[in-house]
Amino acid sequence: MRKFKTESKRLLDLMINSIYTNEEIFLRELISNASDAVDKLYFKSLTESDVKLSKDELRILVSFDKDARTITVSDSGIGMTEEELDLNLGTIAHSGSVDFKNESGDQMSDEIDIIGQFGVGFYSGFIVSDKVRVVSRAYGADNAYAWESDGVKGYTIEGAERAEQGTDVILTLREDTEENKYDSYLSEYKLKTLIRRYSNYIRYPILMEVNKSRELPKPDDAGDDYQPEFESYTELETINSMTPIWKRAKSEVTQEEYNEFYKSDFHDFTDPVKTLSVHAEGTLTYDALLFIPGRAPFDFYSKDYKKGLALYSSNVLIVEKCEELLPDYFNFVRGIVDSQDLSLNISRETLQHNSQLRAIARKIEKKVKSELLDMRDNNREEYEKFFENFGRTLKYGIYADYGMHKDMLADLLLFYSAKQQKMVTLDEYLESTTPDQDAIFYAAGDSLERLSKMPITTTVLNKGFDVLLCTQDVDEFCLSSLMEYGEKPFKNVAGEDLGLESDEEKTQAEEVTRENEDLFTTMKEALGEKVTKVAVSMRLTDAPAALTSAGPISLEMEKIFAQMPDGEEMKSERVLEVNAKHPLFETLQAAQKAGDSEKVKRYTDLLYNQALLVEGMPIEDPVAFALAVSELMI
Ligand code: ADP
Ligand code: MG
DSSP states (O other): OEEOOHHHHHHHHHHHHSOOSOTTHHHHHHHHHHHHHHHHHHHHHHHOTTOOOOGGGSOEEEEEETTTTEEEEEEOSSOOOHHHHHHHHHOOOSGGGHHHHHHOSSOHHHHHHHHHHHOOGGGGHHHHEEEEEEEEEOTTOSOEEEEEEOSSSEEEEEEEOOSSSEEEEEEEEOOOOSSOOGGGGSSHHHHHHHHHHHHTTOSSOEEEEEEEEEEOOOOTTOOTTOOOOEEEEEEEEEOSOOSOGGGSOGGGSOHHHHHHHHHHHTTOSSOOSEEEEEEEOSSSOEEEEEEEOSSOOTTTTSTTOOOOEEEEETTEEEEEEEGGGSOGGGTTOEEEEEOTTSOTTOOHHHHHTOHHHHHHHHHHHHHHHHHHHHHHHHOHHHHHHHHHHHHHHHHHHHHSGGGTTHHHHGGGOOEEETTTTEEEOHHHHHHTOOTTOOSEEEEESSOHHHHHHOHHHHHHHHTTOOEEEEOSTTHHHHHHHHOEETTEEEEETTBSOOSOOOHHHHHHHHHHHHHTHHHHHHHHHHHGGGOSEEEEESSOSSOSEEEEEESSOOHHHHHHHHHSTTOOOOOOEEEEEEETTSHHHHHHHHHHHTTOHHHHHHHHHHHHHHHHHHHTOOOSOHHHHHHHHHHHHO
16 A cells, blocks of 8 residues: 555545535546546647547546446546556645645644635545545556545555546445435436536536436337337436637627526526626636626525626636625626636635736726616616616615725716606716706605605705605615715705705895794794704795704614614704795794794694604604694694
8 A cells, every 4th residue: 555645644634524515526626637638638639640539539428326336537538657646646746736735734724615615636536435446547558557545544556457548537435424415426417417517618528328218119009098108218418518608709609698598507587688798818818708687686685695706717617606706886797707827726715815816806897887887878778777676786885885986886876856757877967957056956765756745855846956866775875975976065955954045035034033033942842852953944835844954864864774673873953944934834923922832832743743744754643643633623
């Protein structure tokens, strides 16, 4: 018996005695080794004229034997000599595991993660098996050799039989345990699934003997009651699809094909609204195929949704969802990035710090942004649909990270314009303003209908200014992160000071306030802590009163904070604005003059509750309110 080198021994121990997060990658590793071996022979045939290859030697065969509990991966590739078996499979001194060696030390848990996530080549066979036998015959050699190991101390190499050049890797699966059902790999379906998941784009056919069934020909003497008979048979079938669709030029692929690929690979039943195919060459060589889905996945706005693009290196899947390739605000993008420059054995830690990957991510971000702008300008209907699905994500993107990405995202936003009665961009809003308008007005609440009818909205509209109606809970947070657009600040119409009053109106307001000081004091007393102030309003026309807010927190934000599971107690500074031109104001003045402060208080309470209803806020005591209204009607 030959002993494993120390590093190999350590690695094997880790493999066998650790908990693996992703044991099934062993098949991917063996298949990519087989593919490398076929590559090497193919390359030799191109450069050396005496090397002749037939087409059916360029293939990989996967088979299993349920009784013997074995899985075999065979190739007709370059093969290994006795020395190569010893060198390549007995030590770790080859490229693939350099990363691992560098990180060895005391960081046990990191090491396990690397193995679990990305595998370490040939040795990953020992994750699922307790005996690995490799029968190999090098190209041009007369003899074959068998390498065999239980993955514990060492291995043996002895002479063996093999008709042609190539290698068979035969795994004998471990006995099942409570947690690990190694048996499950001994199934045609399971192996097919794994091949398609991890090795679908290996450029050589991966063949498997599959069971099929066919109807037997109907006998000539079959009677009326003939029941068709079937026989089962096996057939070699190519399991992988080989040429990756993302490597093909855009002009060669129909949209139909892209749609089919998207739907089957990303489990969606709706066609994507946009397909982006990128082929980059030069310092950064990669292919990318990206999709903007036609609808949000059902779990999109839940914690379960994971962003990311599938990352391939030389047609082999490395990570199913590589988060580093997408910013959070474009988390709806699905797709694939393939870069031959990345190593198969790249670990999660190195992924994060991989400058190449970061550079690709930046390019992808730019590409997605420009496609969205293009859709916004050239296919507004489609863009509105997109925005309905994913607009909320863009708004969160503006609000998140202290507004760091707002410049990137602001021109992608759409809001409903009360004046134009349709969705508009912020630039389109600005185009409709007159020089004397120095703010962007918006109203926030839960329905367009209610917002457009609110007295404080109609007041602004009547002055000729447009108002954006914001109905999503994230809207106001997004706008307050933006603060301004085109140098104009955002102003909530329900805020205290919109700066819309003329000088004349201001003087008038001051006068009314001075003359009715007592009345306002009584009214404030009636409401106590519910409001910070009762004030005269010059902006209301038909409504007798309205509730507005001073300070940075609006009434709408207060509502949202209240709904958050462990939201802080965030309160707006409520102001009851009273319309001095409304007949009801005279009634209040008269009651105050007559010393009937009880009546003033009762009416103030009614006005306050009415204003709450108009704002869509709950009133504290609906029963008392209903009684008070009925009393008025008697
Ligand atoms: P890597 O593929 O990253 O080099 P592996 O651990 O997967 O590392 O494989 C170790 C080495 O064993 C390979 O580099 C190759 O030389 C050899 N090898 C493994 N499988 C085969 C095979 N099927 N045919 C020929 N050589 C192989
Ligand atoms: Mg390998």
